[in-house]
Amino acid sequence: MPKLHIRIVKNIPVAAGLGxxxxxxxxxxxxxxxxxGLGLPLERLADLAAxxxxxxxxxxxxxxxxxxGSARH
Structure with a gap:
């Protein structure tokens, strides 16, 4: 898998509660x-996102x- 670098620049204050x-x-x-091209369904992506x-x-x-549910440890 190729290396990937993602940079996101935001102008929203930290902890602004805007999601x-x-x-x-x-x-x-x-x-x-x-x-x-992984083809993962949204259900699997949502599991990873959690x-x-x-x-x-x-x-x-x-x-x-x-x-x-309860928090994962």
Whole structure:
């Protein structure tokens, strides 16, 4: 797999509560899935996204989601 460097420059204040970082993470996962032809379904991407942050799966789905369950350790 080729090396990849992603740089995201934002002008949103840190901890502004706007979900920008989560949306960026989800977009990066979807982009990598497409770029490398992985063909992972959204269900699998959402599972991977949950490791990054609790709200990232909703951004992968680009939809309102119900979050429930306990934190992973």
């Amino acid at each position: 920008g970082g989560s949306a960026d993470a989800a977009a990066a996962l979807r982009l990598l899935n497409r770029m490398f 490791v990054v942050g609790a709200d990232v799966p909703a951004c992968v789905w680009s939809s309102t989601c119900l979050g429930q």
